[in-house]
Amino acid sequence: MTEDAREDLNFVMKARREKLDALVAQGVAPFAYGFDRTHLAADAVALLGDAPDAEGPEVRVAGRLVAWRAHGKTTFAHLGDPSGRIQLYFRKDGIGEAQWAMLEAFDLGDIVGVRGPLFRTRTGEVTVRVEAVEMLAKALRPLPFGKEEVVDGKVVRHSAFSDGEMRSRQRYADLAVHPEVRALFRARSMMTRAIRTFMDARDFLEVETPVLQPLYGGALAKPFVTHHNALDMPLYLRIADELYLKRLIVGGFDRVYEIGHDFRNEGIDRTHNPEFTMLEFYQAYADYTDMMELVEALLIAAATAVREAIAGSDVAADVPARDPAVLAGPFPRVEWLPALSTALGVADVTAMTDAELRRAAERAGVHGIGSLSRPKLMDELFQFHVESKIERPTFVVDYPKELSPLAKPKRGNPALTERFELFARGRELANAFSELNDPIDQRARFEAQARLKAAGDEEATSVDEDYLRAMEYGMPPTGGVGIGLDRLFMYLTDTPHIRDAILFPTMRPE
Secondary structure (H helix, E strand, C coil): CCHHHHHHHHHHHHHHHHHHHHHHHCCCCCECCCCCCCCCHHHHHHHCCCCCCCEEEEEEEEEEEEEEEEECCEEEEEEEECCEEEEEEEEHHHHHHHHHHHHHHCCCCCEEEEEEEEEECCCCCEEEECCEEEEEECCCCCCCCCEEEEECCEEEEECCCCCHHHHHHCHHHHHHHCHHHHHHHHHHHHHHHHHHHHHHHCCCEECCCCCEECCCCCCCCCCCEEEECCCCEEEEECCCCHHHHHHHHHHCCCEEEEEEEEECCCCCECCECCEEEEEEEEEECCCHHHHHHHHHHHHHHHHHHHHHHHHCCCCHHHCCCCCHHHHCCCCCEEEHHHHHHHHHCCCCHHHCCHHHHHHHHHHCCCCCHHHCCHHHHHHHHHHHHCHHHCCCCEEEECCEHHHCCCECEECCEEEEECEEEEEECCEEEEEEEEECCCHHHHHHHHHHHHHHHHCCCCCCCCCCHHHHHHHHCCCCCEEEEEEEHHHHHHHHHCCCCHHHCCCCCCCCCC
């Protein structure tokens, strides 16, 4: 913000403080305790029907002042609430001297409540003829409202708050002035609700597992570390829900799922936020082919919920929503090793030496090559050459064993694992395994990961003795899936940056 802009803002805020003082001097409480609202704006508008000269019932509506036009002894305003807008009509002889004087202290952004009958103006707009008005919350800082105009019969909004980083920092202001952003996040909520309904209908039990964990695991990622004072021990914010959910499979819950936040101490970019929302679910007596069918059906349910939520908003034209029909399965399947080998122009990428892999990674612009393990080098090359180029939803299947420490060996080829990842538009949407249920094999893989960690791989995992003990009691064959809900929502709404799919993304301090 420039110095001139700061001075202008300070001037405006000073003027608003003076209006606050004026309200108090008039005996008006500028911050109310409540208001008996009878209707949302859209519901009130619907009450009047289509009759051109109809007089409607009395309503009590409340919300934020988003437009204000004073004309002598009359004033028109628009009040906005979660459902939309409704026009207000004030007359001096309709509300009395005291309340009319109070209007002098009103500003755009103030939250008010009004009471009065509905009527339709000569231009056909449903309006409240205000008979009483209450100040509910005086806005001491001006919101960056934009301008609206009608072009070819459609409302066109010109934002006065277009800085993406500032909108993410001040999401409250972003939501207050952009109805399309409110519609977007309402659609995200409906997506999550639909996913819960989908899982519940298939007899999956929703559970909660620890966020603070004595060991981190279930993924290859660097954790956030904290310390518990009373127990004098380090704890980690979970990087995945997987190992605790599979403990529940051992315990006899055959179908479980969790929707919760995971945390990974990694960089921030268009597809990564350190705190993110994951759906993980596990089904006993299933394998990764069963999980593919389940994921295909789940995406249809999620896309349908998003599309219906946005279509039902008053800003549907401003918020894209992917047509569920384009997600009709079955999705194409691509094998991991042949795909990367072909992209690198070699017969078998696993036959490449470490030096050859590093040279290929250098050409791909991979950072920090010297600290990357061989499996991580291959994963980075896959992301650059294959993953980033997948446009339509596609299952990439049968990953190398080194990249999948929790997946069962592929039947017929133990160098590979029964694992798939779902990609679309160059982004990972889901990760799934035929879960490893052999505790002896699992111990060997944990120990291999521990050696990588000791060699400097910050994303490798440790040996989880308690999880191994659980497996030794007997874990049925299981299929498991993890879906990043932030990225899924990005895909379903063509949202280009993850911070625009998260209400309060992690950001550098101002």
